[in-house]
Amino acid sequence: MSPHRTTSARVAVVTVSDRSASGERADASGPAAREALVAAGFADVVVTVVPDGEAPVREALTAALADGARLVLTLGGTGVGPRDRTPEGTRGVIELELPGIAEVLRERGRAAVATAALTRGIAGTVGDALVVNLPGSPKAVLESFEVLLPLVGHVLDQLAGGDH
Numbered sequence: 001m002s003p004h005r006t007t008s009a010r011v012a013v014v015t016v017s018d019r020s021a022s023g024e025r026a027d028a029s030g031p032a033a034r035e036a037l038v039a040a041g042f043a044d045v046v047v048t049v050v051p052d053g054e055a056p057v058r059e060a061l062t063a064a065l066a067d068g069a070r071l072v073l074t075l076g077g078t079g080v081g082p083r084d085r086t087p088e089g090t091r092g093v094i095e096l097e098l099p100g101i102a103e104v105l106r107e108r109g110r111a112a113v114a115t116a117a118l119t120r121g122i123a124g125t126v127g128d129a130l131v132v133n134l135p136g137s138p139k140a141v142l143e144s145f146e147v148l149l150p151l152v153g154h155v156l157d158q159l160a161g162g163d164h
């Protein structure tokens with residue numbers, strides 16, 4: 001997306017964090033993502049917080065898609081911790097996996113920190129929507145946007161039946 005091109009596509013940002021969902025820690029990633037998305041031209045961005053786990057992620061994705069989101073981003077829950085099950089929740093919702101997006105996101109992350117290789121995030125489509133798992137830290141989210149946002153317009157256009 002061009003930083004000056006406004007799009008009406010609804011974006012749902014889902015922060016996945018037990019601590020933020022319980023109120024123990026403020027969600028820093030969701031607001032940072034929202035700010036960056038608005039700056040990139042997305043006018044309709046909704047941020048929610050859910051606890052870690054496969055079921056809360058699956059339910060949040062399903063709700064966001066039912067609400068008309070064309071881009072759904074999850075933040076967090078992609079590591080190897082015992083409650084990190086965002087990819088599993090996502091896999092239960094997407095129809096077509098896009099491994100290249102996950103690969104480029106991991107590669108961008110590895111340029112900043114070696115442990116980014118451990119992220120298990122996935123990306124895929126559901127109908128005319130794109131769903132992408134991102135890491136949970138605000139810094140990692142913004143770094144991910146560097147490689148993800150230039151792809152979003154093309155993907156959404158293709159999903160709506162646009163020409164190659």
